[in-house]
Amino acid sequence: MTTETPFGEVWCGFNTSHTQEISMKKTILTYGLLSGAVISVLMATTVPFAHKIGFGNGLLVGYTTMVLAFLLVFMGIRSYRDNAGNGHITFGRAFAVGICITLITCVCYVVTWEIIYYNFMPHFLDEYSAYALQKLQASGASAAAIQKQVEQMAKYKQLYSNPLSMGLMTFIEPFPVGLVITLVSAGILRKKPQVQAAQSAMAAS
Secondary structure, three states, rough: OEEEEEEEEEEOOOOEEEEEEEEHHHHHHHHHHHHHHHHHHHHHHHHHHHHHHHHHHHHHHHHHHHHHHHHHHHHHHHHHHHHHOEEEEHHHHHHHHHHHHOOOOOOOOHHHHHHHHOOOOOOHHHHHHHHHHHHHHHHOOOOHHHHHHHHHHHEEEEEHHHHHHHHHHHHOOOOHHHHHHHHHHHHHHHHHHHHHHHHHHHHHH
């Protein structure tokens, strides 16, 4: 959504010129879809081998693939800064670009997982539940702790029966990773124009 102001158009809460707005949208879509494609392909090629990898190692592999995919957040922000911003970008603008790329990536992640789960791996949650309970029993957990785990997994299974609730659960898996990478990338890549930086330094002094 854009709003006309005396200083240009406002998009995602930030003043932008028409050219910058188009460039911002293009950058977000390009890098968001690229990141989404990477995370989807990596998921599709690793999840089917969860039994061989092991659920414990599978968790590590899963978050590693997320980090690899979200590296495109950094690249997207840098591309926008160097091409549309003439080498300059504020933290806020960098964060806006990065978080939008993250959101697109997370949506791709959700869609891919739901396709895999409902069509190819409908028993995944049952198998994971069995693994979690076996691990808990092997650790010498009390009967109360085991029963609590059983009840928790039953709630997860109920949520998984609804694509919407399952989608919300799945969305929050990669989002924190993307959020952290967005914050770090925005902090690293922010670069004010020399005149603005000098004025800020003078104001601070």
